[in-house]
Amino acid sequence: MTMSDPYQPITHVQKYLDQNITLDVSVRFEFNNLIMVNELDNTVSLDFFYRLWWQDVRWNLTKEFWNEVPLSVYYDIEMYSYLFESENALPMWRPDLHFIDIFDINEEAGLFKLRPEGQIYWSRHIIATILQPDFDLSHYPNDNQDIVLTFESYGLTQGVMGLVFTDPPVGYVIDINKDIVFSKNPIWYHREDEYETAVFVNDYTNIPEFPRLFVVLQLSLRIQRAGRGILVRFALPILILLLLSAATFWADFNSRIDTTMTVLLSVSALYVVIIEGIPQVGYLTTFDEWIFTMYTALAIFVILHQVVIVLKRKSKRVPIRNCVIRMIEFFGRILVAPMSMLYYMLTFMDPTLFIYVTFTVIMLLFIFLIGAREWGGLKKSFVEASEYIQDKIDEGRKVSKIEMMVMNLISFKKFSTSEAAYKAKLSRKERIRIDAARSIEMRQRTRSEAQVDSDDDDEI
Numbered sequence: 001m002t003m004s005d006p007y008q009p010i011t012h013v014q015k016y017l018d019q020n021i022t023l024d025v026s027v028r029f030e031f032n033n034l035i036m037v038n039e040l041d042n043t044v045s046l047d048f049f050y051r052l053w054w055q056d057v058r059w060n061l062t063k064e065f066w067n068e069v070p071l072s073v074y075y076d077i078e079m080y081s082y083l084f085e086s087e088n089a090l091p092m093w094r095p096d097l098h099f100i101d102i103f104d105i106n107e108e109a110g111l112f113k114l115r116p117e118g119q120i121y122w123s124r125h126i127i128a129t130i131l132q133p134d135f136d137l138s139h140y141p142n143d144n145q146d147i148v149l150t151f152e153s154y155g156l157t158q159g160v161m162g163l164v165f166t167d168p169p170v171g172y173v174i175d176i177n178k179d180i181v182f183s184k185n186p187i188w189y190h191r192e193d194e195y196e197t198a199v200f201v202n203d204y205t206n207i208p209e210f211p212r213l214f215v216v217l218q219l220s221l222r223i224q225r226a227g228r229g230i231l232v233r234f235a236l237p238i239l240i241l242l243l244l245s246a247a248t249f250w251a252d253f254n255s256r257i258d259t260t261m262t263v264l265l266s267v268s269a270l271y272v273v274i275i276e277g278i279p280q281v282g283y284l285t286t287f288d289e290w291i292f293t294m295y296t297a298l299a300i301f302v303i304l305h306q307v308v309i310v311l312k313r314k315s316k317r318v319p320i321r322n323c324v325i326r327m328i329e330f331f332g333r334i335l336v337a338p339m340s341m342l343y344y345m346l347t348f349m350d351p352t353l354f355i356y357v358t359f360t361v362i363m364l365l366f367i368f369l370i371g372a373r374e375w376g377g378l379k380k381s382f383v384e385a386s387e388y389i390q391d392k393i394d395e396g397r398k399v400s401k402i403e404m405m406v407m408n409l410i411s412f413k414k415f416s417t418s419e420a421a422y423k424a425k426l427s428r429k430e431r432i433r434i435d436a437a438r439s440i441e442m443r444q445r446t447r448s449e450a451q452v453d454s455d456d457d458d459e460i
Contacts, residue, residue, distance in 0.1 A: 009093050009160055010056050024162040025095045026053040027217060029149070030171040034185040034223070035127070037145070039279040042132050043103055044147050049173075051123045052095060053166070059092070060118035076113035076121065083112055094122065095161065100150045100216075101131040140285040141227035141235075142348060145188075149219045158201060158213040165197050165217060187226055194222035231348050234274045235287065238294055241267055242340045245301055249332035253312055256305040264298040267291075290347055297340070304328050319381075319388040320403055326381040334371045338363040382406070 009023050033047035069077070082090040099105070105128040113121040135145055153161055172180045172192055183190050198218040205211040245263045248256045271291055279285070284292075308328055311321040345359065389407040392399050 009156060010058060023054060023160065024164055025097070026164050026166050027051070027097075027151075028053075028166040028169055028171065029219060030173060031182045031221075032125075032173040034182055034188055034190065037147075037188055037223070039135060039137060039140075042135050043129050044132055045127070045129045046147070047125075047127050049123055050126050051121070052097070053119070053121055054095065055118050056093065056120055057118045059114055059120065061114075061116070066116055076115045078111065079114050080110055080112040084110065096154045096156060097151050097163075098154050099128065099130060100152065101133070101148070102128060103131050104129040137279050137281050137285050138283065140279060140287050141225055141230040142286065142350075143227075144222060144224045147221040147223060149221075150216060152202065152214045152216040156214075158215050161215070163199070163215045163217050165199070165219075169197050169219065170195050170221075188223045189226055190221060190223045196220045196222075227348075230287075234270070235290060235344070235348060237270060238267055238291070239340060239344050241270075242294055242297060243337055245298055246332070246336035246340065248301065248305065249329050249336070253305075253309055256308070257302055260298060260301045260305060264295070264302070267294055267298065286347060290344075293343070297336075301332075301336075304332065320385040320406055323378075323381045323385050323406065326378045330371075330374045330378045333374055334367050338366055 028051045030049040030051065031046065032049065035045035035047055037044050079090065079092075083092055083094075105126060108125040108127060110124040111121070112123075115121065130147075130149065132145070132148060134148065137143055153163070170192075172182050175181050180190075180192055183192070196219075198220075200216050200218070202214040202216050205213065241263050245260050248259045251259060274287075274291075308325050311325050342359070342363065345355075349355075385403075386407045389399060389403045392403070
């Protein structure tokens with residue numbers, strides 16, 4: 001090998017060293033298809049055209065040569081067959097670029113064109129599977145991901161070859177309807193302006209034997225999951241089941257637990273089906289949090305229904321327990337359904353102001369209509385409990401602090417377990433009774449005296 005070896009970059013050729021020739025390779029991607037995004041393996045399969053431009057003055061053919069080139073092929077000469085398909089391949093230097101995170105790559109077709117003044121254009125149609133270690137599935141199924149393509153020269157350092165993106169660095173293949181083919185993936189969507197480029201240097205100067213710097217180019221494509229189908233198939237059925245469990249607060253006491261347990265088992269069975277199609281990662285996704293929240297809510301419903309059944313058995317003997325039952329039913333009937341829908345909307349949807357206002361109005365109407373009816377029953381139960389407690393006090397029976405607190409809240413609007421307020425009320429009642437008795441006695445005495453005077457007059 002000599003210093004003028006055509007397999008070497010021009011910056012290594014002694015003949016051109018004194019001419020300050022820089023070797024800059026321009027890079028452009030034109031994407032055809034987003035084949036597949038595999039979240040389980042953290043890989044993405046792409047179909048794209050990988051295009052490079054550079055100048056090699058060793059191939060600066062004379063004007064006389066270009067004047068002899070037929071007009072049909074003017075401006076460039078196709079040399080792909082001479083370089084890649086011939087047994088005696090033409091000796092010609094090509095950039096040794098490689099993708100750092102490549103998993104699998106296949107070149108489907110290619111072009112290699114020589115143009116005047118040694119300008120060279122190399123285009124390849126590539127189907128590649130590339131590792132994506134930075135995928136973040138925290139917001140699944142409404143997640144956005146960045147497809148990152150990072151590439152550099154395998155052996156040529158910064159001083160030998162530079163890398164730059166063209167302007168613009170990215171293009172897209174369009175179909176007969178002038179639609180971008182890359183955005184037609186049924187699961188992932190991409191807008192043509194959602195990409196970023198970066199140029200940086202990999203520093204290996206800390207290696208004493210061979211300190212070097214490599215120019216690295218990076219291209220990031222932002223893609224957004226079309227999560228509506230996942231939500232309709234998986235999350236919405238679970239929401240419907242939760243709304244059905246909210247109806248158990250109106251059901252017969254003895255069937256509430258069985259119905260809620262049936263719903264809980266249905267959610268569990270559905271989650272077993274769902275989990276086969278969602279990524280298995282070491283952290284919780286938004287969908288996982290939704291499922292676990294539903295589990296927790298249903299478990300709480302089972303506990304509340306059991307409490308209601310236990311309290312119901314003694315509610316006739318202890319009316320204050322009926323207050324607790326009515327409170328549980330009150331909040332279960334007016335809050336579970338709207339809160340479940342609100343949580344679903346805040347978790348999975350990106351609602352507009354109109355949707356927020358509409359939902360708020362519907363939720364307030366629901367709470368007002370159902371709450372007005374339920375408040376009447378709740379108030380009635382507290383009044384009955386207060387009367388029961390007052391009867392116990394009047395009869396001299398022992399009253400618990402909780403009972404006293406309930407009565408003080410209902411009758412005197414005081415948060416207290418003391419009997420002072422009730423005793424003061426009794427004292428006032430007693431004074432009123434005595435005053436009334438005295439008044440009656442005085443009126444009777446006055447009538448009696450008036451009657452005596454009248455009888456004396458009759459005798460006279």
